[in-house]
Amino acid sequence: MAKILIVDDEKAINDLLLLNLSLVGHTCCQAFDGNGAVDAINRFKPELILLDVMIPYQDGFSLVENGAQGDIPVIFLTARDSVADKVKGLRLGADDYITKPFDAVELIARVDAVLRRAYKSSEQSDFIIGDAVINISQRKARLDNNEVELTNREFELLEVLIKNRNIALSRQKLLDLVWGYDYVGDTRTVDVHITKLRKKLRLEKYIKTVYKLGYRMEV
Amino acid sequence: MKLWKKIFLGTLIIFVAAFDVGAFLLTSFAYDYNRERETEIAVREQSVILSSFTSSLLRAEHFDPEISMNKARLSEIMSSLSNYYRKQGVQLALLVNFEHIYSDFADLDDLWLECEDLQSKNVIDKRVDDKRLLFVSSPVPDYPQLTFVYCRDISAIDEFRSEISRFFVILNVIVIVSACVLLFLLLKHITRPITVLNDMAAEIADGSYDKRVEIKSSDELGQLAKSFNHMAESVEKNMISLKKSAEDKQQFIDDLAHEMKTPMTSVIGYSEYLKNANGSKENQIIALEHLSDSMLRLKNLSEELMKLTLLREEITELKLIEVDKLLNALEVTMKPSLDTRNIKLLTEATLEYFVGDEALLLSLLTNLVENAARASKSGDCVTVRVYESESAIIEVEDKGIGMEQEEIEKITAPFYRIDKSRSREFGGVGLGMSIVSRIATLHNARLEIESEKGTGTVVRIIFTTLK
Numbered sequence: 213m214a215k216i217l218i219v220d221d222e223k224a225i226n227d228l229l230l231l232n233l234s235l236v237g238h239t240c241c242q243a244f245d246g247n248g249a250v251d252a253i254n255r256f257k258p259e260l261i262l263l264d265v266m267i268p269y270q271d272g273f274s275l276v277e278n279g280a281q282g283d284i285p286v287i288f289l290t291a292r293d294s295v296a297d298k299v300k301g302l303r304l305g306a307d308d309y310i311t312k313p314f315d316a317v318e319l320i321a322r323v324d325a326v327l328r329r330a331y332k333s334s335e336q337s338d339f340i341i342g343d344a345v346i347n348i349s350q351r352k353a354r355l356d357n358n359e360v361e362l363t364n365r366e367f368e369l370l371e372v373l374i375k376n377r378n379i380a381l382s383r384q385k386l387l388d389l390v391w392g393y394d395y396v397g398d399t400r401t402v403d404v405h406i407t408k409l410r411k412k413l414r415l416e417k418y419i420k421t422v423y424k425l426g427y428r429m430e431v
Numbered sequence: 432m433k434l435w436k437k438i439f440l441g442t443l444i445i446f447v448a449a450f451d452v453g454a455f456l457l458t459s460f461a462y463d464y465n466r467e468r469e470t471e472i473a474v475r476e477q478s479v480i481l482s483s484f485t486s487s488l489l490r491a492e493h494f495d496p497e498i499s500m501n502k503a504r505l506s507e508i509m510s511s512l513s514n515y516y517r518k519q520g521v522q523l524a525l526l527v528n529f530e531h532i533y534s535d536f537a538d539l540d541d542l543w544l545e546c547e548d549l550q551s552k553n554v555i556d557k558r559v560d561d562k563r564l565l566f567v568s569s570p571v572p573d574y575p576q577l578t579f580v581y582c583r584d585i586s587a588i589d590e591f592r593s594e595i596s597r598f599f600v601i602l603n604v605i606v607i608v609s610a611c612v613l614l615f616l617l618l619k620h621i622t623r624p625i626t627v628l629n630d631m632a633a634e635i636a637d638g639s640y641d642k643r644v645e646i647k648s649s650d651e652l653g654q655l656a657k658s659f660n661h662m663a664e665s666v667e668k669n670m671i672s673l674k675k676s677a678e679d680k681q682q683f684i685d686d687l688a689h690e691m692k693t694p695m696t697s698v699i700g701y702s703e704y705l706k707n708a709n710g711s712k713e714n715q716i717i718a719l720e721h722l723s724d725s726m727l728r729l730k731n732l733s734e735e736l737m738k739l740t741l742l743r744e745e746i747t748e749l750k751l752i753e754v755d756k757l758l759n760a761l762e763v764t765m766k767p768s769l770d771t772r773n774i775k776l777l778t779e780a781t782l783e784y785f786v787g788d789e790a791l792l793l794s795l796l797t798n799l800v801e802n803a804a805r806a807s808k809s810g811d812c813v814t815v816r817v818y819e820s821e822s823a824i825i826e827v828e829d830k831g832i833g834m835e836q837e838e839i840e841k842i843t844a845p846f847y848r849i850d851k852s853r854s855r856e857f858g859g860v861g862l863g864m865s866i867v868s869r870i871a872t873l874h875n876a877r878l879e880i881e882s883e884k885g886t887g888t889v890v891r892i893i894f895t896t897l898k
Contacts, residue, residue, distance in 0.1 A: 222693050222697075223721075224693070224694075224696075224697040224701075224721040224724065224725055225693060225696060225697060225700075227717060227718075227721060228696075228697060228700040228701060228704065228718075228721065231704055231708070231710060231714055231717070231718065232700075232704065232708070234714075235708050235709070235710065312692060312693070312696040313692070313695060313696035313699045313700060314696070314700070315703070316700070316703055316704065316707065316708070378708055378709040378710070379707050379708050379709070380706070380707035380708070380709070381707075422707075425706065425707065428707070428709055430709050
């Protein structure tokens with residue numbers, strides 16, 4: 213997974229980003245002001261920077277204007293939901309922005325999207341979960357070296373669970389992410405597909421049912 | 432209809448009517464007067480001519496007693512008189528028993544029809560052809576059968592009348608036209624301030640509150656303009672202060688929203704994390720710590736806000752405070768927190784008593800000492816002095832990091848913090864100096880800050896009315 217530099221002067225927010233990104237396997241480094249960010253870029257050589265706008269010494273905008281980030285993609289974190297700020301950030305060459313407060317799943321999806329765009333080939337080829345080997349880019353899953361037939365929906369569900377591993381996703385959230393927001397159906401559909409996935413790939417130990425919440429891929 | 436038009440038409444109608452009535456009365460008075468004078472002259476002249484005729488007659492009678500019957504002789508006398516008076520525009524006639532003996536003018540039989548009594552003097556005003564003639568007839572004294580007729584041309588008074596009428600018509604036109612022009616200009620001049628005021632009122636109503644009228648006359652309109660400007664001024668002043676207070680409130684709300692966003696984000700983020708994530712025990716503890724810190728920050732924020740809200744009301748009761756007691760209370764409150772940071776608190780008081788609200792002044796001192804302590808490093812000391820120099824002064828001094836001039840200017844603004852992370856370490860929310868400034872204002876005191884980067888800060892509360 214990717215190396216990510218988190219720059220935010222609020223320790224609480226910085227830690228929150230770190231905890232969430234660590235869950236899905238990213239390696240993170242923290243900086244708390246503009247000068248620390250420049251240091252960390254040189255030392256840590258991140259693949260992505262999450263940059264708060266309002267930080268001491270050098271604010272996020274001037275940091276990007278000065279080109280401190282080089283070729284590294286930048287996602288701005290902004291506490292203000294001012295359109296002007298977002299536009300300014302994007303104009304300066306930011307790849308995306310995230311407004312506080314943010315949702316963990318949204319954060320991970322945006323980070324993934326920016327990483328995928330910036331490093332087209334970097335999608336990790338094989339995920340090994342128990343006895344199963346899953347290749348997301350080829351949309352193939354194997355169990356004991358034998359290819360397993362999965363329906364489109366089953367594969368998309370598996371992909372969402374892998375990408376948000378270690379985070380519990382509610383049935384409704386899974387419906388929204390896999391079936392789409394306009395899908396009118398029972399959350400029981402999710403249960404049926406989860407059962408099939410567990411059986412086909414022998415994932416009973418990894419796809420956990422979390423009481424009152426939903427499902428979580430634990431690796 | 433506009434005001435000036437109303438006044439214009441009204442004045443014009445009255446003026447023209449008065450002028451014309453006056454002209455008419457003047458003309459007819461002059462005419463009557465002239466006619467009377469002409470009549471008087473005619474009567475007098477007739478008497479004079481008659482008496483000269485009578486004397487001629489008497490003289491002739493001396494030679495010829497029957498003369499009054501001798502038509503040819505009478506005619507001769509008349510003709511000599513007539514020839515003499517004709518040059519003066521007078522014509523004469525003589526009748527005997529209503530029969531013409533001598534006449535300068537044409538047949539005038541019908542004239543007698545108008546005479547009421549031929550035995551007395553008659554005056555007849557008559558138009559013949561295109562002339563106006565005044566006849567005066569009377570019997571010759573001592574000769575009742577003779578009637579002496581005198582005639583005078585008085586066409587001149589008619590001419591005079593028509594002449595003067597023509598003159599008045601021309602004068603009327605000239606006077607009306609010039610009155611129109613002068614009245615128009617005068618009214619325009621008088622009503623101009625009204626138009627100006629009206630336009631300005633419309634402009635001010637549309638939002639140009641800085642507009643003023645410029646009318647420098649001293650009449651009622653000038654006074655109205657003055658009052659109008661006065662009104663516009665207070666409206667503008669109120670608008671500005673309302674705008675300012677609305678802006679300040681908006682700024683406060685914006686800042687408050689911003690201030691709340693970070694702890695809110697943490698609370699939501701960490702509770703989601705604890706609920707959904709399969710994190711390690713260690714990470715869960717980190718999350719819980721941040722969660723409780725954020726809650727604490729929100730609690731502090733709401734408490735400080737509450738204080739600031741309560742301070743909006745005026746102090747009703749000022750009491751005599753013992754300075755020693757106040758400083759003791761300060762030490763008791765601050766000691767534990769200062770000890771942990773290894774910062775000493777020194778107090779010096781040369782003033783024994785003080786008028787104020789004890790609880791509020793303690794809160795003010797606590798805030799100032801806390802700020803001083805945050806600027807200081809371990810081992811430093813914070814000094815609080817209460818003394819008198821012209822007026823009572825409370826002073827808090829530290830030897831800490833100090834501030835820049837621009838930071839001093841912003842220090843009393845709500846939520847302004849020089850070092851965010853350092854302030855938060857001690858649970859600050861950025862309202863301390865706002866509260867200090869508010870308490871100072873409630874005591875009619877003035878805040879004075881002296882500071883230099885690197886050498887320290889002195890904050891003075893200078894009481895202006897209290898001792």
